[in-house]
Amino acid sequence: DAGITQSPRHKVTETGTPVTLRCHQTENHRYMYWYRQDPGHGLRLIHYSYGVKDTDKGEVSDGYSVSRSKTEDFLLTLESATSSQTSVYFCAISDPGTGRRETQYFGPGTRLLVL
Amino acid sequence: AQSVTQLDSQVPVFEEAPVELRCNYSSSVSVYLFWYVQYPNQGLQLLLKYLSGSTLVKGINGFEAEFNKSQTSFHLRKPSVHISDTAEYFCAVSEAGGYNKLIFGAGTRLAVHP
Numbered sequence: 001d002a003g004i005t006q007s008p009r010h011k012v013t014e015t016g017t018p019v020t021l022r023c024h025q026t027e028n029h030r031y032m033y034w035y036r037q038d039p040g041h042g043l044r045l046i047h048y049s050y051g052v053k054d055t056d057k058g059e060v061s062d063g064y065s066v067s068r069s070k071t072e073d074f075l076l077t078l079e080s081a082t083s084s085q086t087s088v089y090f091c092a093i094s095d096p097g098t099g100r101r102e103t104q105y106f107g108p109g110t111r112l113l114v115l
Numbered sequence: 116a117q118s119v120t121q122l123d124s125q126v127p128v129f130e131e132a133p134v135e136l137r138c139n140y141s142s143s144v145s146v147y148l149f150w151y152v153q154y155p156n157q158g159l160q161l162l163l164k165y166l167s168g169s170t171l172v173k174g175i176n177g178f179e180a181e182f183n184k185s186q187t188s189f190h191l192r193k194p195s196v197h198i199s200d201t202a203e204y205f206c207a208v209s210e211a212g213g214y215n216k217l218i219f220g221a222g223t224r225l226a227v228h229p
Contacts, residue, residue, distance in 0.1 A: 031215065042119075042205055042219030043159075050214060058216060090158060094215055101215045102147050102166055106158040 003027040004107035006091050012113045019078040021110050023091030025071075030095040032074040033104065034058075034066065036087040043090060049074055081114045088112070117142040117208045121220035129228050130198055136191040136223045138206035145211040148189040150180055153203045153222075162204070165189065166211075176200070201227045 003026035013019050023032060031050055035043040035058075045058030047066040055066050063085060065077045078085055089110045095101035122137040140146065147166050151159040163174025170182040180191045189206060206220040 033216075035217075035219075040221055042121075042207075042221045043217070044219070045216050048214060048216060056214075059218075092159075092217075102209070103149075103161060103164060104215065104217060105161070106151075108158045 004091060004093060004105060006089075006107040006110050008110060009108065010111045012115065013081050014115050015082055016080050019081050019112065019114075021076045021078075021089055021112070023074045023076070023107060025074075025093050027093060027096060027105075028071060029093035029105075030071075030097060031093060031101050031104075032068065033092040033094075034064075034074065034076045035090045035092065036060065036085075037090060037109070038087050046076065046089075078112075081112075083114050086112060086114045117144075117146060117210065117218045119206050119208050119218055119220035121204075121206050121223050123223050124221065125224045125226065127226045127228060128196055131195050133194050134192065134196050134200075134225065136204050136206075136225065138189045138191065138220060140187050140189065140206075140208045142187075142208060142210070146208045147211050147215075148180075148182060149207040149209075149217070150174065150178070150189075150191050151205045151207060152176075153205065155202075159205065162191070196225070196227050198227050198229060200225060 033048040034046040044060045049055045049068045091107040092104040094104045120139045149164045150162040165182045173179045207217045
């Protein structure tokens with residue numbers, strides 16, 4: 001798993017509550033990404049980071065925010081969870097300081113259920 | 116913007132038979148192409164990638180793919196499948212030289228039967 005952990009691995013929450021998912025890497029990769037996986041859609045990019053405090057939106061960013069205060073951690077926050085955000089969330093990393101960012105390595109995922 | 120179409124949502128096949136999983140993409144810029152595999156309840160693992168050069172790319176577990184620019188395709192093949200190849204396979208594309216934001220297809224579920 002390329003030194004990537006995600007926490008929690010499973011979470012059940014209620015509509016309207018804030019939720020934060022954490023991605024932690026031990027590989028010192030510069031780029032980090034958050035995707036969500038839904039049946040029939042494959043994976044879709046939510047947000048990504050190209051360095052500490054440098055983040056940008058992906059294709060499905062509405063309702064999500066991110067923060068990266070240090071290289072190893074990338075946090076995804078659902079500001080007010082909705083049932084449409086029930087999904088499996090994957091973190092990925094790339095670019096081990098070589099400038100080669102083509103290959104992404106994925107974490108084990110977090111299953112989120114919003115009731 | 117790029118997009119990816121995986122033409123088959125499910126592919127059933129018998130063990131030791133050959134298999135091809137089809138992937139077409141669209142893009143107005145140069146792209147990198149990838150195939151990832153996902154086993155049940157796991158993350159994604161890179162099978163192979165095309166960045167440039169030879170259009171026939173070999174990956175792990177005996178898989179290979181061929182980049183066809185004129186047909187905008189990147190089909191995945193294996194000459195003889197095993198039960199252990201049962202998984203979901205995702206084709207993905209990113210803009211060459213960009214931030215490597217991956218655009219995924221919807222996935223193909225490969226079911227290998229004895």
